[in-house]
Amino acid sequence: MSPLRARMIEDMSLAGLAGGTQKIYAQAVYRLTAHYRRAPDQLSEDEVRRYLLDLRERGVARGTFKTSQYGLQFFYRHTLGQDWGLFGGKKDRLAAAEAAA
Known part of the structure; x- marks a missing residue:
């Protein structure tokens, strides 16, 4: 077992x-790692975003998508301590949209 997984x-x-x-x-996290053939801590926010978009485009079931999203969110937020906008809540997305306008 890798230290990150542990x-x-x-x-x-x-x-x-x-x-x-x-x-x-x-x-x-394993599926993301297999998709890119790289350690998950070496991936950028944009790469994770593209992976999630790929899941949507492939038409995976809503439950599968959500558990993938939540699993990756947990890993990047809690295990790696990344504060990525990708995993922001609805309020975060609305604030970002207002700031961009």
């Missing part, structure tokens, strides 16, 4: 996530 599992345990949720979130 750290994510520890972080999910500390957050009180159920075992099934932990498994699904870890799989989301």
